[in-house]
Amino acid sequence: MGRLFLGPDGRFGIWEGNIFSMEQSQRLLDPYSFSHILHGILFYGILWLTARKIPIRYRFVIAFLLEACWEIAENSSFIINRYRAVTISLGYFGDSILNSLSDLLMAALGFFMAWRMRVRVTILVIVLIELGLLYFIRDNLTLNILMLLHPIKAIQLWQAAGYMPP
Numbered sequence: 001m002g003r004l005f006l007g008p009d010g011r012f013g014i015w016e017g018n019i020f021s022m023e024q025s026q027r028l029l030d031p032y033s034f035s036h037i038l039h040g041i042l043f044y045g046i047l048w049l050t051a052r053k054i055p056i057r058y059r060f061v062i063a064f065l066l067e068a069c070w071e072i073a074e075n076s077s078f079i080i081n082r083y084r085a086v087t088i089s090l091g092y093f094g095d096s097i098l099n100s101l102s103d104l105l106m107a108a109l110g111f112f113m114a115w116r117m118r119v120r121v122t123i124l125v126i127v128l129i130e131l132g133l134l135y136f137i138r139d140n141l142t143l144n145i146l147m148l149l150h151p152i153k154a155i156q157l158w159q160a161a162g163y164m165p166p
Contacts, residue, residue: 041113143159
């Protein structure tokens, strides 16, 4: 898909917190890494509800493959252009390979967290991540899905109002 391992600048970085930066989705971790933890938690929950009799190791493989499919889709021209058109990710041009691998690991972490934690704690983690992202970057998994499927101009304007140029 033409992605570079470390992104266009070829520099390794552990964290990029500015979601409007050109380094967004190019470093090992970024605020959206927390959304990928939620992917893993949600995949665990869906598979627990629908495939509880399948051994956990196979459910993990299924969840991991689902996340890998999302990473491929997320880095397709169609989704990149959709992000640019209807979300606050106007400058998004896809993930580096490093970031995609990290996103896969974050989803795996979320899956294992959900497997080991009590349901109440898992729900608390979901709420804290969603509210934390909403507060710090004016975006989260819920808004991301909503804006991809059914963009709302008022939300886009509210999110963009949080933009602070570098």
